[in-house]
Amino acid sequence: MTVPSVAERSGLDIDAPPVLSVRGLWKVFGPKAESVVGSSLTRKELKEQTGCVAAVRDVSFEVRRGEVFVVMGLSGSGKSTLVRCLTRLIEPTAGEVLLDGEDVRKADHRRLRELRRHRMAMVFQHFGLLPHRCVLDNVAFGLEIRGVAKQDRYARAREVVALVGLNGFENSYPDQLSGGMQQRVGLARALAADPEVLLFDEPFSALDPLIRREMQNEVIRLHHEVGKTMVFITHDLAEALKLGDRILIMRDGELVQVGTPDQVVGAPADDYVRDFVSDVPRSHVLTLRWIMRPPQSGEPLDGPELGPDVVIRDAVHAVLSADRPVRVTDGGSLLGVVTSAEMLEVIAGGQDR
């Protein structure tokens, strides 16, 4: 099967320069970390021979403006380390991190602080709120640190508190709030500085499933409203598929695959990813593009028309109720056809491919 070209769900501008561009990034924990960079030994061998842990090894990717870029992998695969390397909360061992073309690794302390204060903000798994400050003061903390006058920072803090739906809780203290609400405070704190890029490190892993879903929807809503670029770390595939414009899959510190959700599900790069996505109902992720076939001669080509990026699940009714092949068209030109046979194969037999 041919791999379809990158499906642009959100219509991002592919040609614009990326906001964030990471090249050949390494992070090695342990003695003489530099000497390990470039090694091709496995993590286990490295650990035994040098005592070092290669948490991130030779990872490169680009994040486009306005995109939700998800990094996914099992626990210990190096996701947290990777995202911390972006703002040097963990100092990378080798490689480049470019933010709008500026090399973050070359920034001195002052410049780095500027960058953290204005351009990138992070939301943490365990919230990291200040227990001795009320919600408003927590949200205003970042502004206070960069010296914004009291009036202004409270005004801005109230704005974002409203944005994340915490009206009425301005004067509550973190330990008086539920986990979900606390993470809203964390979100508001990150938003308050109006950064270009928002980084999330498994922000919802500590929450109950119901609350988690609510917060995911919240992120989607915020993304629509404020349109920030987001780098979102998760170990939950469903979350990744739900939020991500593109997904980067990591294993043992290495990049295994980058792609749109339907690419990851439809064309797993290796058995590891295949295993990972095997439980995903393919019809929920794949689009018609993935199952259409060229029309056979003699087939009637006057059936209903659908776009190539329609998710299969949403096309079921139209295809099954039509008495002839459904045409997949893009701007008038015919790309292929889909019939109930292809639909049923995906829905019924999709698991074992």
Place this chain on the structure above:
Amino acid sequence: MTAASATTSFAARLPARRYLVALVIAFWAAGWVLLRGRDTLALGGAELTPLHSWLNAAMDAIDDSRNSNPIFLYFINYIRLFLDEAVTFVQALISQPAMDRPLPVLGWLGVVGLATAIALLYGNVRVALLTAAGFLSFGVLGLWQESMDTLALTLTAVALSLAVGVPLGVWAGLSDRFHRLVTPVLDFMQTMPTFVYLAPLTLFFLIGPASATVATMIYAIPPAIRITAHGIRQVSPDTLEAGASLGATSAQALRHVRLPMARQTIIVGVNQTIMAALSMATIAALIDAPGLGQTVLKALQTLDVGTAFNAGLAIVIMAVVLDRVTSAASRRVEAARRAGRLRTVRGRRLEVAGVLGVAAVLGYLSYTYVWAAEFPIEANLGSYVRRAADAVSLWAQDNLVAYTDIVKNLLTNGLLNPFQTVLAGSPWWLVTAVAVAVALLVGSARAALVTAVGLLLVVVLGLWQDSMVTLASTLVATVLVMLLGMVAGVWMGRSDRADMVLRPVLDAGQTMPAFVYLVPILGLFGPTRFTAIIAAVVFAAPVAIKLVAEGIRGVSATTVEAATSAGASTWQLISKVQLPMARSAVTLAASQGLIYVLSMVVVGGLVGAGALGYDVVAGFSQHQLRGKGLAAGIAIVVLGIVLDRVMRAATQRADQAAHGGSHQH
């Protein structure tokens, strides 16, 4: 190093360690029978060795150079002046006649008002009432001025200790390197028996408030540093990282994240500092620090139980009040945070202004009118307390004598005398050899080395026999502490109810200044070395009990359940499961207990304990015995270090045995 490890592995290969220890002890007993009384290095109470005389001369030389040596002229004398001035200033405020007045600036009414106001503003109504009652009781006991002197010394020392300790603690919290550097120093400051550094201090800061303040600070600074550092270190790394991700500088992280989050812990540190300072401020009476300690000390020396009890009671009350107020203050920080901004800043300001206003009025009254300045004579009930205590003591000594004598004789003849006879009656080289062998067997090669060097040093100090007598008392008291610790600790560890009942008692026991333990025991047993031993046991037991209880509680519930389901009886459960599994906690309890005992056995020199304790005390009062007193102090420290090292090595061995099987093959 290779030799040491070779010995260790050699020792590890020997068959059963405990038989070897038994063998060594048997060998010692045989040696004692044959060589009894030879080479015991006895030295009479007033006898001096050349070293002692030389120390005397050296101390005299230091005395003489006080006004010529530049170190004194430009450094120590200034510190002394500053400290003297600081204490005198606080004394002028609350305890001593000052500024051409026959009375201090603040009279009793003013002090009570101010103290209550502080308790109210930082604590709550309950502790404010307790404070008022407590402070009034100082006057009622007839000890107003003495109490205020103690308070003045304590507060000055606390202020200075915090001024030094909190910044250092913050530093130690931020810097791993400084933390590593300062920890052993603090360990040493805290294990050194307080008694020991008093005399040398007077050499540099003279007898009086300056020396007392320095001594108190030495004792009170370690908890300030330790607890502050702990508070700074325990701040959640998640929160710190969040701060860093927002671009906080390290100064901002300290100010906005670390310090506020460590605040409650730091106030606990303030509490510990105050308690330590009070404890030491009373003991500093030995170098003429004014206050309640003086009263207790004089009474102890004349065996006046009533007066000692009266003053001891005032010390206890002061300890309780200070402890309650600071604890309430630390809880208030937490409560205020939780309550959010229920009360407005304005309301709080009004409250502060009102309370301080009342206190100011009371202060003004006490400044102006004699009735508010001098505690009314008619309210002085101290003599009743004294007489009652005397009566109880007499009654106890008369009527309980049958029982106390049984205990006393049993312990003296059954435990103390045999220990002492064997330790002090054997040749010094035999004891040293046996001690080194035991240290090697139960501890490590390094512990054996420390033992050898330490004991030789004791010989050189010329105080071998006194040291052995003190050691005997220490060991007996430690055995008793451990018996108590095991029984009460196991009980506490197994029963929540026992824990609930015992814990507050033990907590209270630990906050009391060491001095006051001597009083009731003196009342019960009269002045003997036995009194000192019991006081030491009472002093050390809380720590040991708590540690054992913690160890027992730490045994996994699943293991206990498994043993129970296998049909183990309660006794089997304790002896075969819980105690063996808590072995490292038990050894830790023993080593901590030992250190506590040692410092108290020495204080027991005041009530007839003799030996090293007596040498130290005599050094305070008699000029020609100063050198010997100093040597005795050093001997105590050496004994403490040796015992500590051996116990630590034994603990480590027990830990290894508990965690990694007996040894790897």
